[in-house]
Amino acid sequence: MTKVTDTPTAPAAERAKPALPDAQTVTQVTHWTDRLFSFRVTRPVSLRFRSGEFVMIGLMSDPDPATGKQKPLLRAYSIASPSWDDELEFYSIKVPDGPLTSKLQHIQPGDQIILRPKPVGTLVHDALLPGKRLWLFATGTGFAPFASLLRDPQTYEDYEEIIVTHTCRTVGELQYGAELIAAIRNDEMLEELIGEGFSDKLRYYPTTTREESPKMGRITDLMRSGEVFNELGVPPLSPENDRAMICGNLAFNLELKALFEEYGLREGANSAPREYVVEKAFLD
Numbered sequence: 001m002t003k004v005t006d007t008p009t010a011p012a013a014e015r016a017k018p019a020l021p022d023a024q025t026v027t028q029v030t031h032w033t034d035r036l037f038s039f040r041v042t043r044p045v046s047l048r049f050r051s052g053e054f055v056m057i058g059l060m061s062d063p064d065p066a067t068g069k070q071k072p073l074l075r076a077y078s079i080a081s082p083s084w085d086d087e088l089e090f091y092s093i094k095v096p097d098g099p100l101t102s103k104l105q106h107i108q109p110g111d112q113i114i115l116r117p118k119p120v121g122t123l124v125h126d127a128l129l130p131g132k133r134l135w136l137f138a139t140g141t142g143f144a145p146f147a148s149l150l151r152d153p154q155t156y157e158d159y160e161e162i163i164v165t166h167t168c169r170t171v172g173e174l175q176y177g178a179e180l181i182a183a184i185r186n187d188e189m190l191e192e193l194i195g196e197g198f199s200d201k202l203r204y205y206p207t208t209t210r211e212e213s214p215k216m217g218r219i220t221d222l223m224r225s226g227e228v229f230n231e232l233g234v235p236p237l238s239p240e241n242d243r244a245m246i247c248g249n250l251a252f253n254l255e256l257k258a259l260f261e262e263y264g265l266r267e268g269a270n271s272a273p274r275e276y277v278v279e280k281a282f283l284d
């Protein structure tokens with residue numbers, strides 16, 4: 001499947017009519033594969049967040065057959081857009097029988113979603129001690145919080161080098177991240193904000209596990225074998241120089257946590273910044 005983007009058709013005033021509690025209006029939907037889509041919504045004027053945080057979003061459930069009542073069906077979604085953006089962007093899986101995503105995957109520009117404006121999360125700069133190199137490790141939709149952090153000037157101000165790894169099943173599942181990285185490299189506004197050559201700090205290491213691509217394998221295996229470090233020309237992670245953020249499926253998060261502890265990195269939190277932080281990617 002190729003990328004398909006829906007853009008608004010209804011007049012702005014009509015699209016902005018609130019019908020749900022904490023309603024926001026969908027402004028754009030892009031289907032990347034039959035399993036993945038991203039969408040943009042209006043941003044509540046008062047919403048402030050730190051790049052990397054998540055909010056609860058969702059839709060109303062179908063009416064209960066007995067009572068006819070509908071309930072909000074909410075899940076935690078990382079905000080994929082940077083904090084300076086006028087709109088909010090999200091990146092989602094489509095699970096055919098997932099309570100929320102089976103419905104959410106059909107949203108179109110002009111539709112409304114529920115967005116509880118209380119951002120939280122640990123994949124934030126504040127939860128890491130200062131360091132030289134920032135590693136961002138994602139699988140699948142775990143790329144979302146990094147899509148926010150990679151468009152945040154602070155990321156480039158705080159680190160000499162930023163290495164993003166993204167492991168997906170197929171090449172198509174890498175496309176959202178690959179296009180975003182390419183756009184960042186050509187972003188004149190970011191260059192103006194951060195300074196010329198900022199994107200030279202950014203290194204991208206995509207891998208696939210179930211379809212042929214230039215780099216195949218799980219990032220965890222490529223770290224254990226040392227291949228990723230040899231190819232990037234950097235030493236294995238050390239508590240002195242390296243900081244890391246992890247966002248992927250549960251097994252991936254646990255495996256990487258164990259690896260980091262071997263390297264001597266400790267898990268941080270907002271209240272106790274350390275060398276790495278972790279969050280589970282949303283799976284309906």
Ligand code: A2P
Nearest residue numbers: 139140167168169209210218220249251252255
């Ligand atoms: P694999 O295809 O070998 O399972 P999913 O779409 O199931 O969430 O997986 C996203 C990517 O994460 C896949 O490429 C998958 O590889 C990989 N993955 C799953 N579990 C782990 C793990 N424990 N360590 C590293 N990568 C993993």
